[in-house]
Amino acid sequence: MTSPILITGAGQRIGLALAKHYLAQGQSVIITYRTRHQAVDLLEQQGAVCIFADFSNDTGISTFINTLNTHTSSLRAIIHNASSWDCEANNPDFAVLFDSMMRIHAKTPYLINLLCADLLLNYQASHNVPADIIHLTDYVVETGSPKHLAYAASKAALDNLTKSFSAKYAPNIKVNSVAPSLIIFNEHDDEAYRAKTLKKSLMGIEPGCQEIINSIDLLLQSHYITGRALPVDGGRHLK
Numbered sequence: 001m002t003s004p005i006l007i008t009g010a011g012q013r014i015g016l017a018l019a020k021h022y023l024a025q026g027q028s029v030i031i032t033y034r035t036r037h038q039a040v041d042l043l044e045q046q047g048a049v050c051i052f053a054d055f056s057n058d059t060g061i062s063t064f065i066n067t068l069n070t071h072t073s074s075l076r077a078i079i080h081n082a083s084s085w086d087c088e089a090n091n092p093d094f095a096v097l098f099d100s101m102m103r104i105h106a107k108t109p110y111l112i113n114l115l116c117a118d119l120l121l122n123y124q125a126s127h128n129v130p131a132d133i134i135h136l137t138d139y140v141v142e143t144g145s146p147k148h149l150a151y152a153a154s155k156a157a158l159d160n161l162t163k164s165f166s167a168k169y170a171p172n173i174k175v176n177s178v179a180p181s182l183i184i185f186n187e188h189d190d191e192a193y194r195a196k197t198l199k200k201s202l203m204g205i206e207p208g209c210q211e212i213i214n215s216i217d218l219l220l221q222s223h224y225i226t227g228r229a230l231p232v233d234g235g236r237h238l239k
């Protein structure tokens, strides 16, 4: 088996699209899922290794890392995609929300990057090209978000980890972020929200998962880009 790409939170949406893309290329894939969406069964049938992982507590993170090491001795890349877009309006206990956001968006990537580096280094040693870590952050790393304060702060922490880990692991492992704005709406997003959100970017479209796939492919094909955040935001910064 080729050295797999690990994609966290790939049971739906962007992570699922990434997993399907790499499987279609003949690339071996390991995913984590929390909810056993029907799509996970399909990925498994297509050859993906699907590992249950709930990163909402430290035991869940360490249990996943131990399980991962029983499935592979090397990794081509780790794509930290798992995320919860939660907000203060839906969480009266702000302390719980803050801890939850920091754990899924910063602590989980931090621990996996530190404790699974050997798997990436084994790939680099056997192929003599760098392995990759990619963090899915968010446009709001640049601006903050008055309605998603803890979410934005946790994604900013992940953005900072990109810088630290790129310096720590160069030249054998490249570490980059992809910083999207709107990529795909959620099913529950109403027409008013969709119209308002589309106006926030210069391009004014819901671009879809292929934009993230293209961005991650660019980073994986580079042997030189590291420590950077690739914005995928339709020119939102200029509106």
Ligand SMILES: NC(=O)C1=CN([C@@H]2O[C@H](COP(=O)(O)OP(=O)(O)OC[C@H]3O[C@@H](n4cnc5c(N)ncnc54)[C@H](OP(=O)(O)O)[C@@H]3O)[C@@H](O)[C@H]2O)C=CC1
Residues within 6 Å of the ligand: 008, 009, 010, 011, 012, 013, 014, 015, 033, 034, 035, 053, 054, 055, 056, 080, 081, 082, 083, 084, 085, 104, 136, 137, 138, 139, 180, 181, 182, 183, 184, 185
């Ligand atoms: N969609 C968009 O337009 C944008 C996305 N992004 C970023 O891109 C990435 C992918 O976005 P999207 O596909 O919408 O993500 P989703 O909101 O669909 O979440 C992806 C997965 O993360 C999993 N997850 C959430 N919390 C946990 C947890 N505690 N433990 C384990 N898994 C967990 C979910 O599992 P479950 O299925 O069980 O809920 C879900 O399947 C994210 O990092 C997101 O922040 C950034 C900007 C815009």
Ligand SMILES: Nc1nc2c(c(=O)[nH]1)N=C([C@H](O)[C@@H](O)CO)CN2
Residues within 6 Å of the ligand: 082, 083, 084, 085, 138, 180, 181, 182, 183, 184, 185, 186, 197
């Ligand atoms: N985990 C998630 N993070 C984000 C999502 C999402 O659905 N899941 N969606 C967004 C929005 O699209 C935002 O970028 C535009 O309103 C942000 N993060």
